[in-house]
Amino acid sequence: MVYAAGATHYHRLPAMRSLFKPLLRSLIRKMLRREVWAYWYPTSQSGSRVDPDIKELRKPWAGPIVRENIIYSGHLLLMTSLFEMLFDDGEFVVKGSLGHSWDPFFWGFGAERFEYDNRSLQVAIVDEMERNGWVGTTVADDVLERYTAALEKKGMISNTELFKDWLVLKQDQTLPARSCGFNAWAGAFMKTWNSDFVKSGYQAHSKGFITNKDGRFELQHPMVAGVLRANEKEETITSEPLQAAKEYYLANQDSISFPYQQPTFGFVVKWLSELGKTTELDGLLKYADEHFQPTWGRGGLYYPRNDLAMDEQENWTHMDPFSGSAAIERCGSDPRRKMMLRRYHGWTLDLSSGVDCLRGTWDEDARSLIITLREWSGKGTRVQFTVKNLSGGGWSLYERRGEKSISKQVVVVVNEGKVDVDVRFEAYEEVDFVIVKEEA
Numbered sequence: 001m002v003y004a005a006g007a008t009h010y011h012r013l014p015a016m017r018s019l020f021k022p023l024l025r026s027l028i029r030k031m032l033r034r035e036v037w038a039y040w041y042p043t044s045q046s047g048s049r050v051d052p053d054i055k056e057l058r059k060p061w062a063g064p065i066v067r068e069n070i071i072y073s074g075h076l077l078l079m080t081s082l083f084e085m086l087f088d089d090g091e092f093v094v095k096g097s098l099g100h101s102w103d104p105f106f107w108g109f110g111a112e113r114f115e116y117d118n119r120s121l122q123v124a125i126v127d128e129m130e131r132n133g134w135v136g137t138t139v140a141d142d143v144l145e146r147y148t149a150a151l152e153k154k155g156m157i158s159n160t161e162l163f164k165d166w167l168v169l170k171q172d173q174t175l176p177a178r179s180c181g182f183n184a185w186a187g188a189f190m191k192t193w194n195s196d197f198v199k200s201g202y203q204a205h206s207k208g209f210i211t212n213k214d215g216r217f218e219l220q221h222p223m224v225a226g227v228l229r230a231n232e233k234e235e236t237i238t239s240e241p242l243q244a245a246k247e248y249y250l251a252n253q254d255s256i257s258f259p260y261q262q263p264t265f266g267f268v269v270k271w272l273s274e275l276g277k278t279t280e281l282d283g284l285l286k287y288a289d290e291h292f293q294p295t296w297g298r299g300g301l302y303y304p305r306n307d308l309a310m311d312e313q314e315n316w317t318h319m320d321p322f323s324g325s326a327a328i329e330r331c332g333s334d335p336r337r338k339m340m341l342r343r344y345h346g347w348t349l350d351l352s353s354g355v356d357c358l359r360g361t362w363d364e365d366a367r368s369l370i371i372t373l374r375e376w377s378g379k380g381t382r383v384q385f386t387v388k389n390l391s392g393g394g395w396s397l398y399e400r401r402g403e404k405s406i407s408k409q410v411v412v413v414v415n416e417g418k419v420d421v422d423v424r425f426e427a428y429e430e431v432d433f434v435i436v437k438e439e440a
Contacts, residue, residue, distance in 0.1 A: 004330035159201030179222035181262035184271035217283025266327025299376035367437035394438035
């Protein structure tokens with residue numbers, strides 16, 4: 001959700017700083033809630049799935065960052081780094097700004113507190129990766145170089161075969177991929193710093209999983225893709241291989257026993273977005289709109305959860321909360337690689353105002369701020385906001401309600417670089433605002 005909101009702010013609504021800053025802050029603080037990371041206490045004891053030779057459980061620890069939990073800590077680091085890049089106010093660089101409180105009610109010897117910040121979190125992650133022989137120093141280029149070398153040495157990544165799903169650390173063994181899901185997830189993030197490698201492996205990695213039949217793009221179940229990938233090597237199916245593969249799945253789906261179903265659709269569309277595969281991405285997004293029952297609720301679009309993998313018409317139907325509420329919404333034509341620090345004209349509005357923000361951008365050539373808001377509750381609302389960081393002098397405020405209404409102009413003399421706007425919205429009404437610098 002942080003990545004979707006951050007990308008939307010940067011690429012689509014760059015003027016809406018005060019809309020996105022509290023949103024990202026709230027999502028980061030949600031990451032610090034015990035409900036999110038308390039899974040680590042039992043997980044830290046290990047188990048036979050990740051350590052086949054284990055004879056007894058390890059002594060547990062509650063802190064979610066100090067050892068091994070690289071997924072949680074890595075995402076928290078990326079979230080706070082993104083926040084700092086977009087807003088540059090040092091909020092999560094302050095010592096102790098990332099705090100985890102562990103205090104079960106009838107258990108233990110009292111409360112524990114684990115405190116980090118963006119910088120100490122980074123050090124903890126690199127130290128843990130180094131402890132396990134994956135990377136070296138805290139210098140980014142050196143980290144990436146040694147990290148890549150270690151992944152290749154252990155056979156974790158390849159541009160001809162799917163990435164490995166697991167590294168069983170103690171036994172130093174890798175486990176083969178069950179689908180392209182983790183491959184897509186890793187590729188979406190790796191594209192930022194290992195672009196050529198990720199691009200070069202796309203055809204091999206997507207083969208059988210993303211199909212195009214007569215211009216219709218589909219994501220296929222791993223069992224279906226496995227049949228297609230095997231058939232390409234052995235050519236045992238002479239006609240309609242996709243149909244034959246789907247029928248094989250329907251006949252054998254009860255044999256699937258792995259307890260975890262990846263959010264594959266979300267991983268794949270993020271991957272396609274980062275790679276700039278707009279044809280495939282648009283095809284899968286169209287498929288999502290046709291098959292996943294897109295739903296508007298409280299001003300937001302989401303795709304409802306569906307645990308069924310495929311329907312009786314052999315269409316992919318699985319939709320998880322991650323894919324339906326964040327990953328699909330994250331996708332766009334501008335990859336993460338393009339996101340670099342800028343300074344924006346800002347304005348103040350929060351998500352409790354009862355309006356959607358459809359547009360919010362500064363046009364430097366026209367010296368104008370363009371904002372479009374739409375009431376979503378159906379009850380009508382009053383919205384007050386302030387446009388900041390405007391230069392002194394005269395500005396004109398244009399307001400348009402509907403296609404046929406006449407824009408009205410209000411001359412505003414800016415004091416202290418800001419303009420206050422107070423407007424009433426009727427139910428579902430859409431209003432455009434343009435604030436333009438007057439000629440001297």
